[in-house]
Amino acid sequence: MFFLMLRQSFVRGWRRKALATATIVLAASLITALMNISIDVGDKMAKELKSYGANINIVPKSESISLEIGGTYYNPLEGQVFIEEADLPKIKEIFWHNNIVGFAPFLKVRAAIAGRGKKTIPLVGTNFDKPVSLAGDEEFRTGVRVINPYWQVQGEWPADSDQVGILAGAALGRKLNLKVGERIRVMIAGANGREEVFAIKGILSTGGPEEAALLAPLPAVQKLARLEGKVQSVSVSALTVPEDKLSRKARQSSDALNLLEYDRWYCTAYVSSITHQIEEAIPNVTARPIWQVATGEGAVINKIQLLMLVVTLAAFIASGLGISSLMVATIMERAREIGLTKALGAADWEVYLLFLSEAA
Template identity: 35%
Template sequence: MFGRFVTESLRRSPGRKAMAIAAVALGTAVAMSMLGVLLDIGDQVGRELRSLGANILVTPRAQALATQVAGVWAAPVGQAAFIPEDQLPRIKRIFWGLNIIGFSPSLQARSGDLPVEGLWFHHAYPGLDRRPQYTGAPVVNSSWQVKGRWLLDDETQACLVGAALARRLNLQPGSTLQLFGQPFTVAGILESGGDEDERVILPLAIAQSLTHRPNQVDAVQVSALTKPEDDFARKDPKTMAPEELERWSCTNYVTSIAHQITEALPMAVARPVRRVAEGEGKVLSKISGLMLLIALVALVSAALTVWSVTAATMLERRDEIAIMQATGATDFTIGALLATEVALQGLLGGLAGGLAGVLLARWVGQTVFHVHVDAPWLLLPVLVLAAVAVSVAGAIQPVRRTLLLDPAIVLREGL
């Protein structure tokens, strides 16, 4: 009997029912697309933001601990003033090694009045499976632009010149520059937007050879995929309880990754580059917050539409409900009947909207972020349940108000 009542109720006012189902479907589709994009492209957006440059800087422990005394910098006795180049693959062997996009060691020197820096460009190093992996400055600083061509790691007589220095010295690709008493051909003009625009860039191996510092680097830039920092991320790990330290270490905060790099390279200290890390965190937080807000607004809009449709339906059916009350039906039975009707509308709208949301997520990913997005299918049952809950929540107030009416007064007014 209950099922027949529900079936007959659904057949009445099909236009109004279709409006409620469409509203729920639209809200669910928007929520599915926003949450799907948010969950699927978090790392991809992070990779795009990595073009801002390295978010972790590794320096020799002696340099990090150096203090200035009477205008002279003094480092602690026994601390190495360099990082061994052959130890750098350890960076990829930390717990969060798979989140390390790349790293780029450097060695700075001077040739007369010219600042010189040695870098990796497309350098092979042994990965976790002992197969070669490649990294270098172009990987870590993907926004760098070169007019001409990049260097090869094994070139011996070629260099890059920073854009500002090239303008000052009137150099172009193909020009010749004297460095350490040797002629070097300018392979390209580098535009980095940073200090490198004032430097001459050489392959790291050549810079080490010319400065007689084999296997030595004085800094390493690291680009890592990280989670935006919160108050917990900024806590000092030395003050944490064991449970807190484990949770902090198992979260890819820039601080926890830097801490693990420091543990892997005892002769060095890794620190976050705050300008980059905080800027990236703010962008990711704003994108996430905006998508969550859009999803929430879509579901609230669906609930308001269901409320409006249900209010109109209750006004139309109040005589029917009064007769049911007068013939002995309890408020609980009538409420369950109406709630089941609304829940079925929410179920249909949720299923239709969830499937449409998968396609909408792909469209948003391609149009806005230029990446392929596959919304997690586990979201579908969650959002279908949310659609049912939103529909029932939107119908509670109109149904409750109708059930509070005196059936005798309603029937007298209907005569």
């Protein structure tokens, strides 16, 4: 009798059953899609946010040692210790090497432009878009064009192999009336310096301190300063996950982590774990997270993932309300049938079982 009633309910109420099935299918599809988006949105947003600059800065270890006198920090070794340029490919050999989007080395010296006053200005040597060979014949591109794609140049970018091409910052160009195509004689300050004639290839707009400097290919500045193979700092752009309780604990001291926590922290792409691995790979350097960038990225990603979770829960609740509404309508329509069934001796649990079977 029970199975006969169950079969007849499907025959008589097939439209309602089809509507319920469609509701479940649509809700399941929506929830699955939103869950996939919420899982993947972190990586996609991290890649998009990388276009706004580096989130790690590498400097010589001596740069992190300073003396405070009267509220002012002094470092007698500042500018005296350098990073070996030959060690930079090791950045792509760390555990999270696939998360390294790019890096750019910098060598900054003081210089003056002949005929434009005696005041010195920063001359920054860097790579613009330079290929670097890695282990296994893999090629990786480095430079400021990779880690700062929002930088704009009026004119053209100098080639890294060009020893005379140079970029003038927009603010410096306005101040000294520098024009694209103009040739300038740049003199390095100090006894070890030399002078060189450069051709301005473009005017650089960044919205940062680079607008008050001259940017030249790294080998040209190294040659002028007689610092071949040396760099002062390296900016690294890396894909990271938002900070949490474990990473904040590791920031205070990685020695405070137990073995299980250390393994989890080391094998997660926190910005702090990536900087730790860089310090392991390159001797005598300190890798510092740029917390303004890293924290901002983490906050944006967390909010987007929370939004996806809320929308997923809303879809789940809406589908549940839809199914429950259909069940209530079915019960109201079949009130007489329920009464007759109970009058014939059916127990409450048998009535419940009938409707649960139909819902299932």
